[in-house]
Amino acid sequence: MVSADPPPDCQACPRLVGLRHELREQFPDWFNAPVPSFGSTDPKLLVVGLAPGMRGANRTGRPFTGDYAGDLLYETMLDFGFATGTYQARPDDGLELHEAMITNAVRCLPPQNKPTGPEIKTCRPYLIATLEANPGLRAVLALGRIAHETFLSALDLRRADFTFGHGARHDLGTRDLVLFDSYHCSRYNTNTGRLTTDMFRSVFTDIRQFLDGA
Template sequence: MEQSPIAETEPPIDCPLCPRLVALRREYQAKYPDWWNAPVPAFGDANAWLGIVGLAPGMHGANRTGRPFTGDYAGDLLFATFAKFGLSRGTYQARIDDGLVLDGVIIINSVKCLPPQNKPTPQEINTCRHFLSAQLDALPQLRVFVALGRIAHDSFLRHLGLRAARYPFGHNAMHELGDGRVLIDSYHCSRYNTNTGRLTEAMFEAVFVRALAERDRINREA
């Protein structure tokens, strides 16, 4: 198991809070006993300046391997982008034991467990926000956040007590959070979004160009 850098904030491996997600977890534990099939812990640097807020584990990715975005197409694009911008060390090989280390960045999902058809209900998102909030509170050096998709965007804003209507989601849109931190939105790096052209590699990389520029601006003004 990959050790979470904020292990004290993680849900228990048999978290009982969402009956629908528990039922799916048990179904997959029986069907695929070699898979992770449990809440997926955060992955990355405990001293990160950049927080990636995702949606939920993918069935063949994090739910199988136990590490966010590891083992599916979304991870191929995300980790390749990290490498291009100097945010990782080692080589991503789509396995939890590939030795990959994130540098300055941490990944936290809005929902910790695999939801049916990759669609958590509003109640499940609200229930799991307890863990999202605990993890974000445990990472005080985070200054820039990237939300992958509207659900992650909305859940993050609710964690902060902010009304999503005042911060409309849009790809590469940036929102000042009023406390010196910023949120940047991105379409989710899913195979569906890239196959349909909704998200290109260049569009995705532009989000990280902006994130790095914001980090430098914040450091200059500190």
């Protein structure tokens, strides 16, 4: 059985391993390793991002911690009751997730934050293992098209049957899971207006209403 998280020195993707070794030399005090999932022991919501950010999760070792995307994500999760504490952009800030878990489609930092197709496929068994390890999951939030597509592939579902779109909800017909879509909460998307705070909160409103009624 595949572990839900890659080993700390995973060698599966040569390009990502090479970047990891370069950064370990430049920044020896950074995490610089595959980033494990973060969350509660019995989550109902799984948030799936793309990959660790260089100065975010790759530096801190916790998904979405240390960059702008995390500021928006954790603030929203706190407001909707999926987290308690205070987010201070570091893994020892005491923040706790409730009924929620955060992971990434690719667990290692890719150059220019752009994983290749083979790298996404190579890392998919860890997403599958995460699903299998958390049978109480009822909702999945895909942050961006790649997260949406790799999640569908993890369930052996046809992508053509579930079109990505911000605010979309997909009843998957398997494992009693519902997939929710959002544009990624990256600084680029918010700076360009592709994603606003209200748009992001609207998706979480739908998720909360679904879970509360489930």
